[in-house]
Amino acid sequence: MKMKKREVRSFNGKLSGFSLQIIPFSEVRDLSINDRVRKILKLVLSNKIIILQGKLRAEEEIRLIEDTMAMVDHVKNFRGIELAVIEPDMSNPTFMQKFKRNLAKSLVGHSNSLTVIGPAAIVKEIKRDPSKIEVMLGNN
């Protein structure tokens, strides 16, 4: 699902454009680790903020950081990414909550999580608390 590119006026008065792309889990489910990371970085390099349904596995996240750093080294004006995952609070799950979560996980992966990834040039900071994410946009 793509959202239309729009222009926003930032606090310092400068205009900046950004585009938000929502990726359903089904779009990345069958991709290899290389292809998932490549897909994400391709979108980020085209200045898109991604909201991914679900979450990356730990080894995919670290690969994303690794490949991002390689890109920072090679792509002019690319400074990296901001990344955050939000998950429902499951610190003390009941038996039924655990059962439902495991069932959903086996069917569609971590689909009740959301991952936000954006280029550091647009996403200044993602403040993450256990239950909420605040995405701060700005001109760097």
Next chain:
Amino acid sequence: MIRILKNISKRILGGLFKKRDNLKIGFYGPPNAGKTSLANIICKDWTGEEIGSVSDIPHETRKVQFKEKVEVKHKGKVLTFKMIDTPGIATKIDYEDFLKFGVNKKDAKKRAKEATQGIIESIKWLDDMDAVVIVLDSTQNPYSQVNITIVGNLVARKIPVLIVANKMDLRKAEIKKVEAAFPEYDVVGISAKKGENIEEFYESLFKLAKKI
């Protein structure tokens, strides 16, 4: 995935034959959390010399640094290990951030380039660790994705973890928040700068070594 499976099998087979004095303990964490400051305290206490330089400018450590055969003695027990101090892991590097610290543009760009390579090197070393001390700045939000990614990768590789909440001497320090963020792990609050709570850290380090 293959890398993780290889690491787990290496750990199982290696564990059967490994001598306890060949342990590799890594110091990981975000930039400017105090990894090298803590590593310096340990190295100075037990080898007489420091492992690396420290600075207020982020990404001071841009290459993995080693200290072979660090022998720590605590309450009649001895722990010998190879210390690996790693560059801080981050998702972004902007040379302009270094300009704010008075670094000139040319050096800031060089520092940024070296920092990106240092992060890649830190990540590559993850597979080789027997145990990891994650050093966090207790004045910062512990829920940052970098912290969670580091912990998640160590769990996936079945590498034991100790979390150090550094800078406890500062007014903004929130050790409880770090504990709440990582309830399944031992968290020890210290001040590497002032040398506070280091005995408790050594106690936790020995507990960590037992989990290997």
